[in-house]
Amino acid sequence: MSKSPRPDARPSLGFHSRLETHVVVAVTLVVAFALGAALFIATRAVTDGSLERAASDLAAAQSAFHRLEDDRAEFAAAQSALVTTQPTFRAYMTDSRLANDNATMQVMADEYRRQLKAGFFIVAARDGTWIGSSGWPDRSKPPASIGGMISASAVGEPRRDVAEVGGQLFLVVSEPARFAEETLGTLIVGYALDDAVVRRLAQVTHCDVTIVVGNHLSAAA
Numbered sequence: 001m002s003k004s005p006r007p008d009a010r011p012s013l014g015f016h017s018r019l020e021t022h023v024v025v026a027v028t029l030v031v032a033f034a035l036g037a038a039l040f041i042a043t044r045a046v047t048d049g050s051l052e053r054a055a056s057d058l059a060a061a062q063s064a065f066h067r068l069e070d071d072r073a074e075f076a077a078a079q080s081a082l083v084t085t086q087p088t089f090r091a092y093m094t095d096s097r098l099a100n101d102n103a104t105m106q107v108m109a110d111e112y113r114r115q116l117k118a119g120f121f122i123v124a125a126r127d128g129t130w131i132g133s134s135g136w137p138d139r140s141k142p143p144a145s146i147g148g149m150i151s152a153s154a155v156g157e158p159r160r161d162v163a164e165v166g167g168q169l170f171l172v173v174s175e176p177a178r179f180a181e182e183t184l185g186t187l188i189v190g191y192a193l194d195d196a197v198v199r200r201l202a203q204v205t206h207c208d209v210t211i212v213v214g215n216h217l218s219a220a221a
Helices: 009-085 087-094 102-116 144-153 195-205
Strands: 120-125 130-134 159-165 168-179 182-192 210-213 216-220
Touching: 009 087, 009 102, 009 159, 009 168, 009 182, 009 195, 087 102, 087 120, 087 168, 087 182, 102 120, 102 130, 120 144, 144 159, 144 168, 144 182, 168 210, 168 216, 195 216
Parallel strands: none
Antiparallel strands: 120 130, 120 182, 159 168, 168 182, 210 216
16 A cells, blocks of 8 residues: 655745745845945944044134234234334324325335235324325225224224235234324234135145135135
């Protein structure tokens, strides 16, 4: 008498095959999820690291800029103060014949601007009227900050500021011109924050530096 095949043999093989398939799919999904999570974490870490480095570079650039600005301002103030103590400069301020002679005051302003290596040089009378200037851009209206500097000089206060003149940024320093206790007027010098300054800043910070005034590129390195 022949034996009939076991009725559960084929179904058992099918069950194991399906089980293996499910296991493979599950493992594949787990691996894919793990890889995706790892990629997301790595991308997030790289992005966060890049943002942190960018923020650090920006903070370093700002700090270096302020140090450079302070150094240049202190030097400019010291040089300007020396000019106001010179007898020749005081003579221009106290002798009405010289102060009212535009050609003479122009020569004086040009010479002092050259000596100070400044972008522009301004001399104002006691009442704030400009009596001499050199290097000032044509048809450029003085910003309010310079008017404030002249007003401060009337009470003997030196000032420093960054001002836009002719589409370019300048470090501006003002010094009262005094004789004894009397304030004779104001001396103002401006130093351009130009490509040379930006290149020096870029060397210090080891990053690209750009100065933008409104929609205008003022300086870059």
